[in-house]
Amino acid sequence: MQKFKMETYQNLVKDVGGVTAENLFMFLGKVQEAFGYVPREVVRDVAARTGFSETRIYGALTSYRDFKVRLECDD
Amino acid sequence: MKETKLLTRRVGKYEPLDLKGYEADGGLVALKRALAMGPESVIEEIKRAGLVGRGGAGFPTGPKWAMAAGEEQGPKYFICNAEEGELGTFKDKVLLDGDPWMVLEGILIAAYAIGAKQTYIYINGEYEQTIQLWEKLVVEARKAGFLGDGILGSKFSVNLQVVKGKGLYITGEEFALISSLETRRAASRLKPPYPTQKGLFGRPTVVNNVETIANVPVILANGVEAYRKLGVEGEPGTRLFSLSGAVKESGVYELEVGSGTLTEFIDEFGRGTSSGRPVKAVQPGGGTSALLARASLGCKLTTQAIRQAGSEIGTAGVIVYEEGSSAVDIVKGLLKFYGSESCGRCAPCRIGVVRMREIIEKVFQGEGTTEDLEQLRQIGKACVAASTCGMGQAFPLPVLSALELFPQDFEAVIENR
Ligand SMILES: Cc1cc2nc3c(=O)[nH]c(=O)nc-3n(C[C@H](O)[C@H](O)[C@H](O)COP(=O)(O)O)c2cc1C
Numbered sequence: 001m002q003k004f005k006m007e008t009y010q011n012l013v014k015d016v017g018g019v020t021a022e023n024l025f026m027f028l029g030k031v032q033e034a035f036g037y038v039p040r041e042v043v044r045d046v047a048a049r050t051g052f053s054e055t056r057i058y059g060a061l062t063s064y065r066d067f068k069v070r071l072e073c074d075d
Numbered sequence: 076m077k078e079t080k081l082l083t084r085r086v087g088k089y090e091p092l093d094l095k096g097y098e099a100d101g102g103l104v105a106l107k108r109a110l111a112m113g114p115e116s117v118i119e120e121i122k123r124a125g126l127v128g129r130g131g132a133g134f135p136t137g138p139k140w141a142m143a144a145g146e147e148q149g150p151k152y153f154i155c156n157a158e159e160g161e162l163g164t165f166k167d168k169v170l171l172d173g174d175p176w177m178v179l180e181g182i183l184i185a186a187y188a189i190g191a192k193q194t195y196i197y198i199n200g201e202y203e204q205t206i207q208l209w210e211k212l213v214v215e216a217r218k219a220g221f222l223g224d225g226i227l228g229s230k231f232s233v234n235l236q237v238v239k240g241k242g243l244y245i246t247g248e249e250f251a252l253i254s255s256l257e258t259r260r261a262a263s264r265l266k267p268p269y270p271t272q273k274g275l276f277g278r279p280t281v282v283n284n285v286e287t288i289a290n291v292p293v294i295l296a297n298g299v300e301a302y303r304k305l306g307v308e309g310e311p312g313t314r315l316f317s318l319s320g321a322v323k324e325s326g327v328y329e330l331e332v333g334s335g336t337l338t339e340f341i342d343e344f345g346r347g348t349s350s351g352r353p354v355k356a357v358q359p360g361g362g363t364s365a366l367l368a369r370a371s372l373g374c375k376l377t378t379q380a381i382r383q384a385g386s387e388i389g390t391a392g393v394i395v396y397e398e399g400s401s402a403v404d405i406v407k408g409l410l411k412f413y414g415s416e417s418c419g420r421c422a423p424c425r426i427g428v429v430r431m432r433e434i435i436e437k438v439f440q441g442e443g444t445t446e447d448l449e450q451l452r453q454i455g456k457a458c459v460a461a462s463t464c465g466m467g468q469a470f471p472l473p474v475l476s477a478l479e480l481f482p483q484d485f486e487a488v489i490e491n492r
Contacts, residue, residue, distance in 0.1 A: 021257075021258075021276065022193060022276075023236055024258045025238060025255060025257070025258045026237070026238045026239070028258070029238070050258075052258060056258065056259065057258060059260055060255075060258045060259050060260055064241035064242060064243060065241065065242035066200055066242040
């Protein structure tokens with residue numbers, strides 16, 4: 001797991017050949033795996049790329065056990 | 076009783092990523108044949124073979140493909156369901172890990188038959204290594220020209236996306252799976268319309284289980300006649316049985332349909348119960364199938380025989396419970412799992428599963444009454460009758476059967492209070 005960087009994120013986008021409605025769910029999984037959560041900036045960006053609302057994407061993300069929308073740390 | 080290795084024949088015989096090894100052992104014959112035959116003839120052969128789905132619902136595969144193929148509006152999608160979330164079920168993993176090229180070949184043939192360009196394999200998130208293997212497989216397949224444009228010099232183009240499941244049991248249900256791929260909350264939907272009519276992004280979509288798809292290359296390579304020689308009338312071929320619970324040897328075994336009884340299977344492959352005590356009950360078709368008592372275990376391993384005995388073959392996940400275990404514990408364990416897995420789409424399941432879990436926990440604590448048992452029964456029946464999808468229709472079945480078959484177990488904890 002690595003700290004979120006826009007640059008790393010852009011490389012993930014490149015790796016999947018661009019983000020579309022058809023691969024968004026899989027792609028969000030890649031983001032989750034890379035950073036341990038799906039950052040706000042990512043939701044904003046993929047919403048713009050797919051035309052899905054941020055609400056819809058958050059609605060999905062927060063409903064799955066294995067997605068996190070903020071970085072969690074051990075306390 | 077012995078195994079009939081039809082789908083598992085190559086498992087462990089070649090390095091999973093080695094396409095040459097697969098090809099040398101009869102691989103790709105089916106795909107080449109399919110591309111030469113044309114989509115309609117492929118569907119016709121799958122229909123004639125009498126293949127039925129192995130995902131739990133037992134839907135005939137040929138007709139399902141024909142429905143999607145017959146829809147006018149594209150694009151069409153094909154999804155291989157590798158969520159394998161059902162309790163006591165771990166057979167798909169054997170194929171995904173042990174003969175991935177065969178599963179891929181099946182996916183390609185299915186996509187060709189229905190006219191899908193985009194396909195998905197949705198794999199249980201706990202199968203981390205399987206997912207990694209499949210991601211590599213896709214790269215290899217693309218290099219070798221089995222994914223991308225113009226497969227094997229034909230006009231057929233197709234892509235495969237490997238999707239990691241996100242830890243929810245309900246995503247195995249086809250509409251919940253589709254919702255998930257649409258980046259929505261995983262929830263079932265009322266049918267009709269069926270996925271073949273309005274599936275992923277509202278387009279015709281076929282969802283098939285891994286084992287179902289693994290049958291496809293076998294049928295096309297060996298021919299329908301050879302395939303139909305195995306199995307029983309109305310249920311040709313083999314099935315992969317997962318065996319777990321209170322047995323000495325758990326595992327996955329491929330058996331010709333109807334080749335033996337449940338008792339023989341448990342004794343010969345499971346080498347009997349863990350403690351040596353007699354079997355108390357068995358769930359023959361995964362965690363949502365009704366319990367069968369010892370007296371019913373003489374039934375053959377076929378859909379019909381198991382139904383007549385009072386349960387369902389479901390995912391063919393055989394879970395064994397031995398004498399000395401209480402039906403209250405069994406039910407409590409099952410409801411503990413299903414109790415947090417309802418998608419919430421329909422009230423009977425959403426409310427029922429939680430209420431049933433609460434009641435069984437109360438009974439288990441020794442604070443239950445006979446009225447509680449009656450409530451358990453009534454809520455269970457309402458759930459089965461009124462739920463939208465197979466989850467609510469099925470999870471109460473083991474509970475209802477336990478109350479029916481082992482009332483003394485429930486009475487014992489009630490009287491002891
Ligand atoms: C709650 C629930 C969970 C399911 N889980 C799975 C699963 O993990 N894998 C699977 O193949 N089918 C599962 N199914 C069945 C699918 O909805 C669907 O019927 C199946 O994938 C179709 O494939 P088939 O025609 O090849 O059997 C599930 C159904 C329900 C109601």
